[in-house]
Amino acid sequence: MVKTIDNIKALVIPTGGNAKEDLERAHAAIHYARENNLDVPYLISGLGPDTNIALNYDENKTNKNLDFHEELYNFMMKNTDEFIGVDINSTNSIENVLFTFPKGTAGKYPFFTYDSHGRKFKILEKYLKEKGEISEDLELIHISTGKGSPFQKVYGNLALMYLKGSIDSKKFSFLKNIFKFLFRR
Numbered sequence: 001m002v003k004t005i006d007n008i009k010a011l012v013i014p015t016g017g018n019a020k021e022d023l024e025r026a027h028a029a030i031h032y033a034r035e036n037n038l039d040v041p042y043l044i045s046g047l048g049p050d051t052n053i054a055l056n057y058d059e060n061k062t063n064k065n066l067d068f069h070e071e072l073y074n075f076m077m078k079n080t081d082e083f084i085g086v087d088i089n090s091t092n093s094i095e096n097v098l099f100t101f102p103k104g105t106a107g108k109y110p111f112f113t114y115d116s117h118g119r120k121f122k123i124l125e126k127y128l129k130e131k132g133e134i135s136e137d138l139e140l141i142h143i144s145t146g147k148g149s150p151f152q153k154v155y156g157n158l159a160l161m162y163l164k165g166s167i168d169s170k171k172f173s174f175l176k177n178i179f180k181f182l183f184r185r
Contacts, residue, residue, distance in 0.1 A: 005141055009107035010043045010084070012140075014096065014117070015072065021114075022072045028112040028145045030079055042076065042083040043109070045090070045100045093159070097124050097140075098133060106137035116156020118142030123163050151183035 011029045015022045029042055076083045090096040101109070111121060121140055128134040147153065155176065162172040 005108055005110060007108055008038060008040050009109055010041045011038070012043045012045065012100065012109050012111035013072075014045050014100075014111055014113055014121070019071045023075060024145050025112045026072060026075055026079075028143065029110075032110070032112070032143060042080055043100060044072070044076065044083055045096050093120060093124055094128070097121065097128060101134055101138055101140075103133065104135055106135050108139045108141060110141040110143045112143045112145055114145050114156070115147050116153055116160065118144060120156060120159050120163065123160065127163065151179065154179050154183075 011033060013022070013025045013029050015025075026042075026044075032038070033040070033042075090099050111118070113121070119142075122142060125134070125138070125140045129136055129138075158167075158172065158175055158179065161167050162169070167175070
């Protein structure tokens with residue numbers, strides 16, 4: 001059991017990777033909320049405010065991002081009372097944090113993901129606070145869903161190296177593509 005955190009504003013489920021990972025994160029967040037008798041909303045980054053309309057009305061399924069998240073969306077509809085989709089537009093982790101937590105957002109927000117992804121988000125939190133892009137009163141709290149797959153470990157550590165400045169963007173992109181090929185993602 002993970003220790004209860006006081007004064008939580010919402011539980012955060014970052015999306016990306018694949019539907020299996022998203023559902024693991026959602027399961028972990030729901031389990032945490034039930035285990036700790038929490039009545040707070042779930043923030044799902046990657047499911048924007050227009051997702052409900054798009055999923056209900058886009059019969060041609062032209063938006064691949066919505067196709068990808070449909071299983072998670074349906075799961076959350078069945079298993080939670082309140083979830084809020086935020087940030088359907090980010091293209092990287094920095095934008096994801098900025099769009100999910102606009103300037104001035106304060107409070108404690110546990111987020112559920114595998115270990116290397118959690119470390120990356122903590123580094124981003126520190127970096128964005130130093131730049132004044134997010135509030136000093138915002139606290140992201142990593143709740144681990146496990147160590148992750150071999151690809152997640154490799155990619156997560158590669159992203160950490162990039163964020164820390166150990167490798168430049170060209171090397172990062174090159175290595176990321178090699179790992180995607182090797183892991184067939």
